[in-house]
Amino acid sequence: MGKTFAEKVLGKAAGESVSAGQVVIVEPHFCMSHDNAAPIWGTFKKIGVDKVWKPDHLVFILDHAIPAPTDKHAENHKQIREVVKEQGIRYFYDVTSKGGVCHQIMCEEGFALPGLIMVGSDSHTCTYGAFGAFSTGIGRSEMAATWATGQIWFRVPESMKITVKGKFKKGVSAKDLILKIAGDIKADGADYMSIEFHGPAIEEMSLAERMTLCNMGIEIGAKNAVCPPDQKVLDFIKPIAKTDEWEAMWADDDAVYAQELNYDLGDIEPCVAKPHTVDNYASIGEVKGTPIHQAFLGSCTNARIEDLRLAADILKGKEVAVRTIVIPASWSVFRQAMKEGLIDVFLDAGCVITNPGCGPCMGNHEGILAPGETCISTANRNFKGRMGNKESNIYLASPMTVAASALKGEISDPREVL
Amino acid sequence: MENKVLRGKAWVFGDDIDTDLIYHNKYLAETDPKKMPQYSFEYLPGKENFAKEVKEGDFVVAGTNFGCGSSREHAVYCLKYAGVPVILAESFSRIYYRNAINNGYPVLFVKGLSQAIKDGKIKDGDDLEVDLEKGEIRDLTNGNSFHGDAVADLEMDIMKAGGLIEYLKEKAVSK
Numbered sequence: 001m002g003k004t005f006a007e008k009v010l011g012k013a014a015g016e017s018v019s020a021g022q023v024v025i026v027e028p029h030f031c032m033s034h035d036n037a038a039p040i041w042g043t044f045k046k047i048g049v050d051k052v053w054k055p056d057h058l059v060f061i062l063d064h065a066i067p068a069p070t071d072k073h074a075e076n077h078k079q080i081r082e083v084v085k086e087q088g089i090r091y092f093y094d095v096t097s098k099g100g101v102c103h104q105i106m107c108e109e110g111f112a113l114p115g116l117i118m119v120g121s122d123s124h125t126c127t128y129g130a131f132g133a134f135s136t137g138i139g140r141s142e143m144a145a146t147w148a149t150g151q152i153w154f155r156v157p158e159s160m161k162i163t164v165k166g167k168f169k170k171g172v173s174a175k176d177l178i179l180k181i182a183g184d185i186k187a188d189g190a191d192y193m194s195i196e197f198h199g200p201a202i203e204e205m206s207l208a209e210r211m212t213l214c215n216m217g218i219e220i221g222a223k224n225a226v227c228p229p230d231q232k233v234l235d236f237i238k239p240i241a242k243t244d245e246w247e248a249m250w251a252d253d254d255a256v257y258a259q260e261l262n263y264d265l266g267d268i269e270p271c272v273a274k275p276h277t278v279d280n281y282a283s284i285g286e287v288k289g290t291p292i293h294q295a296f297l298g299s300c301t302n303a304r305i306e307d308l309r310l311a312a313d314i315l316k317g318k319e320v321a322v323r324t325i326v327i328p329a330s331w332s333v334f335r336q337a338m339k340e341g342l343i344d345v346f347l348d349a350g351c352v353i354t355n356p357g358c359g360p361c362m363g364n365h366e367g368i369l370a371p372g373e374t375c376i377s378t379a380n381r382n383f384k385g386r387m388g389n390k391e392s393n394i395y396l397a398s399p400m401t402v403a404a405s406a407l408k409g410e411i412s413d414p415r416e417v418l
Numbered sequence: 419m420e421n422k423v424l425r426g427k428a429w430v431f432g433d434d435i436d437t438d439l440i441y442h443n444k445y446l447a448e449t450d451p452k453k454m455p456q457y458s459f460e461y462l463p464g465k466e467n468f469a470k471e472v473k474e475g476d477f478v479v480a481g482t483n484f485g486c487g488s489s490r491e492h493a494v495y496c497l498k499y500a501g502v503p504v505i506l507a508e509s510f511s512r513i514y515y516r517n518a519i520n521n522g523y524p525v526l527f528v529k530g531l532s533q534a535i536k537d538g539k540i541k542d543g544d545d546l547e548v549d550l551e552k553g554e555i556r557d558l559t560n561g562n563s564f565h566g567d568a569v570a571d572l573e574m575d576i577m578k579a580g581g582l583i584e585y586l587k588e589k590a591v592s593k
Contacts, residue, residue: 023572039449047583072447123489123513139491139517145582153572187434188483192512221483223512277434362443362488383438383487385461390442 002252100330110240132229183281298327321409474501485514526566
C-alpha cells in the first residue's frame with residue numbers, strides 16, 4: 001500500500017514508516033515568525049532555556065504592521081531586534097527594502113523547499129506547499145517550545161487528493177478555483193487533513209498560482225496543502241535554496257486518501273466569497289452590481305508580480321471609481337512591477353500604493369473600513385470585522401475581478417472588461 | 419486534571435465560529451492573557467454581552483470547526499481566563515485545538531452537537547452537568563444528554579501536565 005505525501009515526509013523525519021493517525025515527534029527545519037516573535041520570546045524565557053536550539057533555523061520577518069503604526073508595535077519590533085542580536089538569529093528581515101509579506105519572503109528567498117518540514121506562527125504558513133514543503137501554522141506557545149527543544153509533535157494527517165485538469169477560460173484564475181473548492185467542501189471540509197493537488201492543470205500552473213491555492217488550504221481547515229515538486233519548482237529553488245537538506249518527495253500512485261475531488265478548470269468561472277465566511281461562494285453573476293467603497297489588491301494570497309500584471313492589464317489607461325489600495329507582496333515584486341511599468345499603470349489609474357506588508361488584510365492599518373463600507377479584496381479572509389470594523393463587508397475575489405470592480409465602483413465581471 | 423463533575427450555564431454558538439469573532443484582531447497587541455477575557459466575542463452579533471456576563475464555570479458550546487482562521491492563542495486565553503472550564507464542540511479547527519491542548523485547556527469533541535444546537539436541543543442559559551473524564555454531558559434544563567470524546571495519548575499527557583511548556587519542563591526533569 002502506497003504512502004501519501006504527508007506520510008512520506010513525516011515518516012522520513014521520524015525515521016520509521018508511518019501511517020495516518022500515528023503521532024510522531026520530529027525536528028522541523030525552518031521556523032518562521034513575524035511580528036509575533038516578540039510575545040513568543042516572552043513565553044520562551046519561561047521555559048528555562050537560555051539559547052534557541054538552532055539559531056540558523058529561525059526566520060523572523062516583520063510584516064504585520066510595518067513601519068510600526070503604534071508605539072506598542074514599535075516596542076515589539078524593538079524587542080525582536082534585541083532577540084536577533086542576543087540569539088544570533090541568522091535570518092532576519094527588518095523594515096528594509098529586502099522585506100515584504102512573510103510568506104512571500106519565505107518563498108522568494110529560498111526557504112520554502114521540497115520535503116522540508118516547516119512551521120510558522122501564522123496560519124498561512126501552509127503556502128510553502130507550493131514548493132513541495134510540508135508546512136503548517138502553529139500557535140505561539142508551540143513555537144516557543146519548538147525554539148527551545150527543536151521538536152514538535154504531529155498526528156500524521158489523513159489526506160485529501162484534489163485532481164485538477166483542463167484550462168482556465170479568459171478572466172478566471174487560481175483564486176476562483178480555490179474559492180469554488182471552499183464553497184463546495186466548506187470551511188471545515190479538510191479539517192486536520194493534508195491536501196494534495198494533483199493533475200495536469202496543476203503542472204501547467206505557475207508557482208504563483210500554486211501559492212494562491214496552498215495559501216488558502218487553511219481556509220478549508222487543512223493542516224497543510226501541497227503541489228508536486230516538479231521541474232518548475234526545482235528550476236526555481238536550486239539557485240536560491242537556503243539549505244541543501246531538501247528532497248523532492250511526492251505521494252505514491254497507490255496512496256490511500258480519505259477523500260478525492262476532481263475539478264475541470266473549464267468549469268470554473270469568476271466568483272467571490274461573500275461576507276462573512278470564506279466558503280460563502282457566489283458566482284460573479286449573482287453579485288454583479290453590488291456597490292463597493294474600496295478595492296484591495298494585496299496580501300500573501302494574491303500580490304505577486306503575476307497578480308499585479310493581471311490587474312494592470314485591466315486598469316491600463318483607465319481610472320478607478322473607488323479608492324484602490326495596491327500592496328505588492330514584497331519589495332522585489334515592487335521593483336519588478338516598476339521595471340514593467342505596472343506601478344505607473346496603477347498610479348495613472350488613481351490607485352494608492354503602499355509599502356509591502358500585510359497592510360489592511362487583518363485590520364492593522366493602511367485601509368481600515370468605515371461602518372457600512374464594502375471592500376472587494378484579493379486577500380484570504382472576509383470574517384466579520386477582519387478589516388477593522390464589524391459593520392463593514394468584505395468580498396474576496398481574484399486580482400482580475402478586484403481590478404474590474406475598482407473601475408466600476410461595483411462588483412464586476414472581469415470578462416466584460418478584458 | 420481531576421475527575422470531577424462540573425456544573426454551569428451554557429453559552430451556545432453555531433458552526434465555523436472564527437478567531438476574529440472569538441477574539442478580534444484589533445486587540446492582538448495585548449500580551450497579558452488575564453486582560454483578554456474582556457474582549458471575548460465582542461464582534462459576534464448576539465454575544466456582545468458574553469464578556470460582561472460570563473460566570474466562572476459557564477460552558478462554551480459550539481457546532482463544527484470552532485476556532486477556524488488565525489493561529490492567535492488569544493482566542494484560547496480569552497475563554498480560559500474567563501473561567502470557562504471546557505469547550506464542548508462537534509469539532510475544532512486544527513490550530514485552535516493544538517493551542518488549547520498546548521495550554522492545558524480541556525476540549526471535548528461532541529458528536530451531533532451541531533445539529534442539536536440547530537434543533538434547539540441545547541440552548542443559551544441551559545444548566546449543564548459535564549463529567550470530563552467520562553465525557554458525559556447532561557442538559558439539566560431539558561433532560562437531553564450528549565457524549566463527548568476527550569483527547570487521547572500524547573495530547574492527554576500534555577493536558578495533564580498543564581500545557582506544553584509544563585510538559586517539556588517535566589520531561590527535562592525526568593531525563
